[in-house]
Amino acid sequence: MTDVGDAPAEAAADLPAWSECFRPEVRASLRRPRPFQSLADRSWLGSTGAGMVVAIVDSGVEGDHPAIGGKLVRSVRVELDGEDAAIVDDDPVDVVGHGTACAGIIHALVPEAELISVRVLGQNNTAKGMAFAHGLDWVIQERIPVANLSLSSRSDALFATFHDLVDQAYFANTLLVCAASNHPGQSSYPSLFSSVISVAAHDVPDPLSWFYNPRPPVEFGAWGVDVPVPWRGGSTIIGTGNSFATPHIAALVTRIRATYPTATPFEVKALLAAGAADPSGAADPSAR
Amino acid sequence: MPDRTERLNQEQPSGAGIALLRSVALRAETAQRLESELQTTLLRSIVDATVALFEAEAASIALYRPDSEQLEFVIAAGAHGQGVVGLAIPAAQGIAGYAFTTGEPIAIAEPERDPRFTKDFSAGTGYVPRSILAVPMRSEDRITGVLEVLDKLSGTFTMRDIEVASVFANQAAIAIQMGARALEAQELLRMLLTGGVPADDDAELQDLISVATRSQSGDDRFWEFVDAIVKLRLSRPEDRALAIEILDVVGRHAPPAQRRGAPGRLRR
Numbered sequence: 001m002t003d004v005g006d007a008p009a010e011a012a013a014d015l016p017a018w019s020e021c022f023r024p025e026v027r028a029s030l031r032r033p034r035p036f037q038s039l040a041d042r043s044w045l046g047s048t049g050a051g052m053v054v055a056i057v058d059s060g061v062e063g064d065h066p067a068i069g070g071k072l073v074r075s076v077r078v079e080l081d082g083e084d085a086a087i088v089d090d091d092p093v094d095v096v097g098h099g100t101a102c103a104g105i106i107h108a109l110v111p112e113a114e115l116i117s118v119r120v121l122g123q124n125n126t127a128k129g130m131a132f133a134h135g136l137d138w139v140i141q142e143r144i145p146v147a148n149l150s151l152s153s154r155s156d157a158l159f160a161t162f163h164d165l166v167d168q169a170y171f172a173n174t175l176l177v178c179a180a181s182n183h184p185g186q187s188s189y190p191s192l193f194s195s196v197i198s199v200a201a202h203d204v205p206d207p208l209s210w211f212y213n214p215r216p217p218v219e220f221g222a223w224g225v226d227v228p229v230p231w232r233g234g235s236t237i238i239g240t241g242n243s244f245a246t247p248h249i250a251a252l253v254t255r256i257r258a259t260y261p262t263a264t265p266f267e268v269k270a271l272l273a274a275g276a277a278d279p280s281g282a283a284d285p286s287a288r
Numbered sequence: 289m290p291d292r293t294e295r296l297n298q299e300q301p302s303g304a305g306i307a308l309l310r311s312v313a314l315r316a317e318t319a320q321r322l323e324s325e326l327q328t329t330l331l332r333s334i335v336d337a338t339v340a341l342f343e344a345e346a347a348s349i350a351l352y353r354p355d356s357e358q359l360e361f362v363i364a365a366g367a368h369g370q371g372v373v374g375l376a377i378p379a380a381q382g383i384a385g386y387a388f389t390t391g392e393p394i395a396i397a398e399p400e401r402d403p404r405f406t407k408d409f410s411a412g413t414g415y416v417p418r419s420i421l422a423v424p425m426r427s428e429d430r431i432t433g434v435l436e437v438l439d440k441l442s443g444t445f446t447m448r449d450i451e452v453a454s455v456f457a458n459q460a461a462i463a464i465q466m467g468a469r470a471l472e473a474q475e476l477l478r479m480l481l482t483g484g485v486p487a488d489d490d491a492e493l494q495d496l497i498s499v500a501t502r503s504q505s506g507d508d509r510f511w512e513f514v515d516a517i518v519k520l521r522l523s524r525p526e527d528r529a530l531a532i533e534i535l536d537v538v539g540r541h542a543p544p545a546q547r548r549g550a551p552g553r554l555r556r
Binding site: 017019059095096098121122128151152154155156179181183201203224225226231235237238239240241243 | 380381382383385386389390391392393394395396397398419426429444445446447450451454
């Protein structure tokens with residue numbers, strides 16, 4: 001307990017559990033050793049995502065929403081029939097608004113990247129975990145380089161299935177960017193697996209400010225509080241949650257991938273970690 | 289409820305084990321009656337407290353109805369909450385549907401008056417919220433409904449609000465589950481004891497058990513017990529007598545139940 005000065009949690013910003021490490025008062029503890037920081041390369045930040053494809057595994061994407069910029073090139077959905085699943089073409093619609101929000105955040109940061117919607121929500125309540133797994137499997141088989149997963153499964157029965165899928169993704173060079181569950185301590189697949197990039201929200205209102213947390217399972221923090229996002233019906237709303245933090249990191253990963261197309265998942269993760277915002281900031285003048 | 293008691297009294301299987309089961313069934317029935325009143329009171333106190341804590345315009349609880357695959361609003365609090373009670377919405381759509389199907393809370397607000405934003409929420413209620421927090425009600429590994437909070441007076445919902453509301457929602461889920469468990473246990477025991485299920489129709493009984501077991505997946509020991517009772521009922525009279533005798537001896541001489549160890553981190 002050397003950091004006694006960090007103790008007054010009562011005065012904290014409104015950030016819970018997984019986001020706790022990104023609070024200004026304690027952020028300095030995220031600081032990394034100098035040799036690692038010296039690797040920092042942020043030149044890739046200049047990328048617009050040209051030549052890249054990002055999958056949005058969610059509730060669908062509203063293709064004609066102005067915030068998507070006509071970049072939705074394909075929409076599919078998972079159809080379950082007992083044990084079998086089929087990926088079928090879908091209308092460019094969003095039954096909730098959530099997928100459109102994620103796509104909008106990504107498009108704003110990588111405007112030249114193409115988007116593919118994989119709809120796994122909005123139907124068949126009884127097998128949604130399986131639909132999610134099949135959607136993810138399709139993304140990997142299609143070798144889509146980046147997937148935004150602002151959702152997770154709590155089904156321990158699907159632990160092995162998701163574990164296998166994230167391994168396949170890792171070896172196929174598909175980067176899975178996953179929202180940490182908003183309920184720490186509960187199963188949340190695949191966001192808790194080590195080979196994915198897991199994300200929680202911070203409240204710095206800047207889409208290009210991200211933090212690296214060296215204490216997993218949640219490794220990255222991005223803006224996820226009061227984020228203006230596109231929503232269903234051509235509208236715009238203000239969203240809060242790890243769901244809205246995740247697409248920021250997915251967009252950054254897309255920029256890295258566009259700049260270094262052969263980078264492997266762990267190399268991308270290392271670049272993302274090394275280029276993260278200085279956690280010392282002004283909040284803790286004693287930090288180097 | 290009295291007719292169930294009468295039916296229990298009409299058929300009185302002999303043996304100490306069956307008598308024990310009868311008393312369990314009667315106790316469960318009483319518990320269930322108390323639970324439904326307690327449950328309503330508890331749910332009401334949860335939505336009342338939610339409104340007060342968040343200084344919100346309204347809070348409501350919608351429960352999942354598997355038959356219709358809809359979320360039905362059953363209780364509400366706050367000046368603008370009452371209009372929603374009785375309404376049902378598709379379980380996979382809109383804000384509440386998102387929280388229900390994904391198991392993740394969601395907080396959104398409208399940046400400015402935008403009629404497109406409101407159409408999902410205002411239908412039938414006459415009330416148009418500017419901000420919404422929807423959190424799933426989770427008990428064990430099941431999601432039974434959604435707690436919604438509308439229009440926090442002091443700005444938009446925060447991550448901390450999401451966390452606090454989740455605790456409230458889980459309290460509500462536990463209240464719902466306790467009621468459901470008492471009802472299902474009582475119903476099952478009643479059928480086993482009164483012959484509500486034909487003893488020679490093994491498949492039907494197994495179906496019943498498997499349906500009930502799916503909805504009670506978190507409590508293995510209870511269902512192991514039920515399973516044993518079912519087997520007992522299906523057995524030959526002499527086997528039954530022997531089993532009851534063993535149960536009786538075990539019941540009188542067994543050491544107090546030991547706590548099971550912590551479950552493994554992951555079941556495969």
